[in-house]
Amino acid sequence: MVRKKSLPFWGEALFASESNSRGHRESKMKERIHKFEQGGYFVLLDVNSGAVHVVDEMVYAMMDIFDGENDEAVIAALTGRYDAAELREALGELHELIKAGELFAPDIDVPPTFAQKGLVKSLCLMVAQDCNLRCKYCFGDGGGYGMERAVMREEVGRRAVDFLIEGSGPRRHCEIDFFGGEPLLNMKTVKAVTAYARARERETGKKFKLTLTTNGMLLNDANIAWLNENDFSLVLSLDGRKETNDAARPDVGGHGTYDRVVRNFHRCVASRKGGNFDYRGVYTYLRGTYTHNNMDFTKDVLAMHDAGFDILSVEPVVMKDSPLGFTEADLPRIAEEYDRLTEAYLARRREGRGFFFFHFNMDLSNGPCVAKRLSGCGAGHEYLAVAENGDLYPCHQFVGRARYKLGNLYDGVTNEELPQYFRESHVLNKETCRNCWARFFCSGGCHANADLFHGDIRKPYEVGCEIQKKRLECAILVQACIALDKMDRK
Amino acid sequence: MKHIRTVNKPSMQRTAKTGGCGECQASCQSACKTSCTVGNQVCEKA
Numbered sequence: 288m289v290r291k292k293s294l295p296f297w298g299e300a301l302f303a304s305e306s307n308s309r310g311h312r313e314s315k316m317k318e319r320i321h322k323f324e325q326g327g328y329f330v331l332l333d334v335n336s337g338a339v340h341v342v343d344e345m346v347y348a349m350m351d352i353f354d355g356e357n358d359e360a361v362i363a364a365l366t367g368r369y370d371a372a373e374l375r376e377a378l379g380e381l382h383e384l385i386k387a388g389e390l391f392a393p394d395i396d397v398p399p400t401f402a403q404k405g406l407v408k409s410l411c412l413m414v415a416q417d418c419n420l421r422c423k424y425c426f427g428d429g430g431g432y433g434m435e436r437a438v439m440r441e442e443v444g445r446r447a448v449d450f451l452i453e454g455s456g457p458r459r460h461c462e463i464d465f466f467g468g469e470p471l472l473n474m475k476t477v478k479a480v481t482a483y484a485r486a487r488e489r490e491t492g493k494k495f496k497l498t499l500t501t502n503g504m505l506l507n508d509a510n511i512a513w514l515n516e517n518d519f520s521l522v523l524s525l526d527g528r529k530e531t532n533d534a535a536r537p538d539v540g541g542h543g544t545y546d547r548v549v550r551n552f553h554r555c556v557a558s559r560k561g562g563n564f565d566y567r568g569v570y571t572y573l574r575g576t577y578t579h580n581n582m583d584f585t586k587d588v589l590a591m592h593d594a595g596f597d598i599l600s601v602e603p604v605v606m607k608d609s610p611l612g613f614t615e616a617d618l619p620r621i622a623e624e625y626d627r628l629t630e631a632y633l634a635r636r637r638e639g640r641g642f643f644f645f646h647f648n649m650d651l652s653n654g655p656c657v658a659k660r661l662s663g664c665g666a667g668h669e670y671l672a673v674a675e676n677g678d679l680y681p682c683h684q685f686v687g688r689a690r691y692k693l694g695n696l697y698d699g700v701t702n703e704e705l706p707q708y709f710r711e712s713h714v715l716n717k718e719t720c721r722n723c724w725a726r727f728f729c730s731g732g733c734h735a736n737a738d739l740f741h742g743d744i745r746k747p748y749e750v751g752c753e754i755q756k757k758r759l760e761c762a763i764l765v766q767a768c769i770a771l772d773k774m775d776r777k
Numbered sequence: 778m779k780h781i782r783t784v785n786k787p788s789m790q791r792t793a794k795t796g797g798c799g800e801c802q803a804s805c806q807s808a809c810k811t812s813c814t815v816g817n818q819v820c821e822k823a
Contacts, residue, residue, distance in 0.1 A: 337787035343780045377780040389783060392790055400797030409803035460800045496802065651785035655818045656796020660789075670803045727789065770784035 309357075316354040319391045321724030322347060323760050325626065326633075330764060333384075334724050336392035339651055340384070341767050345369045346377050353381060355391050395727075397715060401658045405668030405710050407454030409462040410447055411683045412480065414439045415472040416675045420502050420544060422536045424576060424604045424611050430468030432674070432687035438473040439675040444480035446696045447673045452491055464498045466672075466683055471505035474513075481517050498522065502536070503548035503555075511555045518569050523552050526575040527587020527601065535578065549594060556596060572645065574600040578611040582620050585628040592635070592642045600645035603754050605736050613750050622757045629761040633768055646758050647765045649728075660714075663730025667693070667709025671700075681709055684735030691738075709734065709744065717745045719752075729755045798822065 321332045329347035331340040342350075348368070352361045358378050365374055384390035415438045418430030430436060448463070455461050463484060465477050477499070484495045499514065500522040514521065525548060526532040533543030552573065559571050573596045577584035588601050603621070606612030613621070628644070635641050654660075664670060667681030674686050677696040685691040694701035714720040714731040729752075734744040736751055801818060 331781075333787075335789065337785070337789040339784050339787075341782045341784060346780045373780075380778045380781050383778070384781065384783070388790055389787065395789070395793045398793055398797055406799060408799060458799055460802075462803055650818075651787070653788060653820055655801060655820055656792035656798075657789060658792075658797030658799075659801055659818065659820075665803050669799070767784045771782065774782070774784075 312356070313354050316391055318722045318724075319394070320350060322350055325760060325764050326630065326768075328764060328767065330760075330767060332724065332763060333390050333392055334727065335395050336389050337651065337654065337727065338384070338389035338392070339763055339767055340389070341771060343377075345373060346381070349374070349377060349381070353378070355385055395657055397661065397713070398656075398658045401661055401713075405662075405665070405706060406456045406458055407451060407669060407671055408458045408460065409464070409665065409670040410451050411464045411466050411670070411672040412439060412444060412447055412470075413467060413672060413674050413683065413686060414444065414465050414470045414476050414480075415468040416686075417472055418468040418502070419472065419504050420469070420536055420538055421541070424535065424578060424606055424609075426605070426684060427468065427686070434674075434687055436468075437675045439476050439673075441476050441479035443673070443675070443677045443696065444476045445483045446677065448480060448484045448487055448495075450673075450696050450699075452487060452493060455493070459492065460494050460496065462496045462498065464500065466500050469502055469504065470499055471501050471510060474505075474510065478513070485517075496520070500524065502544070503551045504538070504544065506548070506551040506555055508554065511551075511558055514555075515558055520570045521555070521572070523548075523555065523571065523573050524575065525549065525552065525573050525591060525596075526577070527581070527584065528590040531577075531581045531587050531590075532575075534580065535576070553595060570598065572598050572600055574602070574645070576604050577601055578604040578606075579613060579617065580611065582617065582624055585624055585631055588628060588644065589631060597642040598645075599642055602646075603751070605733070605739070605748065605751060607739055613754070615750060615753075618750065618753050618757075621754055625757050625761045629765060632765060636769070637772075647762045649762045649766050651763070651766050651770075657727070660727045660730055662710070662713065664733070666734050668706045681705070682735060684733070685738075688738070712745050717747065719747055723752075723756075725752075725756050725759050728759050792820075796820075 319334050321334060323330055324347065329342050329344055331342050331350060348365060349361050352364050361378060362371055362374050381390060416431050416434065417436040417438060421429055451461050451463065470477055481497060487493065488495055497518065498520040502524045526535050529545040532545045536544050538544050556571055573591055575587060577587065581587060584601055588599055591599050603613060604611055632644055632647060662669060664682065670682060671693065672680045672683040672686050673696060674680065679693040679695055679700060680686045681691055681693065691705070693705055700706060712734065714726040717731050720726050720731045732747040732751055732755065736748040737744045737746055740748045801820060
């Protein structure tokens with residue numbers, strides 16, 4: 288105050304300007320980093336480079352103040368709590384990181400390649416809009432998606448393959464996901480589409496990656512053998528413990544399904560052992576959903592591991608106005624559970640009996656490029672869903688939401704504005720995402736969930752965001768611990 | 778370094794200029810498939 292009073296009028300303006308400028312810089316630099324403490328580790332993420340640093344407690348405290356240029360302010364604020372020489376030494380290390388582009392890396396803009404129109408490279412075929420289960424949290428209305436239950440005709444599926452070939456242009460790698468409802472209810476079309484896709488692969492030079500998501504009820508030996516022969520990646524649905532699964536995933540008659548499907552899953556996974564389980568190869572995931580009824584979901588993850596499965600994924604349910612769904616009040620409990628899962632994951636890994644958990648498998652060095660991080664799931668422009676009748680939607684979750692219908696396989700995408708809107712609905716164009724530290728990991732969250740809660744794909748579902756951020760912190764910590772273990776062994 | 782251990786060699790700034798070939802796997806983010814977070818995807822060229 289004294290200094291301000293002693294300044295001439297022009298000096299006061301200058302001082303205010305400098306002060307604003309300093310404040311602006313501080314907040315700008317703060318947006319470029321994210322730090323968190325978990326499991327006794329202090330982790331610092333440089334948002335725009337993706338660099339992850341494990342720091343000591345002193346550097347962790349320094350990062351509340353340090354903006355790249357204010358060394359003396361850091362020393363003034365923390366001398367007394369820490370040794371000044373130690374602080375100066377750490378500042379030197381921080382400046383080294385800045386020089387290497389691993390701290391306060393510059394903001395990233397939309398890459399030029401992303402300005403182009405999207406090419407459809409992935410289709411989700413709703414081969415059966417019908418199901419033999421009645422899961423309590425089903426977003427597809429028991430398979431029908433709000434429409435009459437029906438299965439996709441072979442001819443519609445074959446047309447989808449042609450549509451994908453035409454839409455993917457020069458892209459070589461394409462994907463077809465057989466989905467439902469329960470796709471194994473319509474093996475006739477699954478087989479016909481597969482045969483056609485493989486034939487068209489040979490003619491066009493395309494490479495189709497095929498995946499199928501199943502509840503396992505019809506996963507008999509004949510189906511398993513056929514899926515293996517045809518290089519299918521599989522997503523097998525199971526919710527963990529028997530009691531969790533049977534409460535959430537009953538059959539049409541209301542009976543538990545755990546014993547029946549686990550028997551099938553064991554046979555299926557055993558038949559694929561020794562194969563290539565790499566992401567880019569053929570994978571077999573067991574995936575589950577947790578709800579408000581099992582916020583102790585670490586037990587479900589570990590139950591699946593204990594049951595003999597080691598490639599796992601468990602995710603939060605997304606439901607509006609349902610006792611199974613989550614609210615903000617649940618977030619502390621969920622965060623606590625992810626900490627527990629992280630500890631269990633690392634403990635089993637260090638004991639030499641680790642397992643894969645989908646959301647912890649993060650490649651911190653060779654992750655996706657910025658264009659991919661912006662496009663995210665690609666729904667609506669790179670990835671479309673084909674309803675059983677050939678109608679096109681931005682993704683499987685939008686099937687049946689009339690205002691999101693894009694066209695059909697025969698007339699093509701007739702709503703030309705919507706795909707572009709989806710393409711441009713990336714993190715840098717969403718107000719709440721633009722400055723979020725997680726923007727290059729989550730890509731702005733699920734459009735369908737945003738639409739469900741806000742009727743606008745550019746307004747993310749907040750509870751989902753908070754869960755996502757906690758899960759990302761856990762994933763970063765897991766990968767940091769794995770890297771540190773390797774470094775210490777050398 | 779004594780106070781800081783960097784655990785990765787990040788590639789994001791580089792790929793802001795060079796990426797975007799689009800050959801990578803699509804990634805569903807919803808809670809019904811093997812959803813992700815693109816952060817846990819890998820680049821086809823890596």
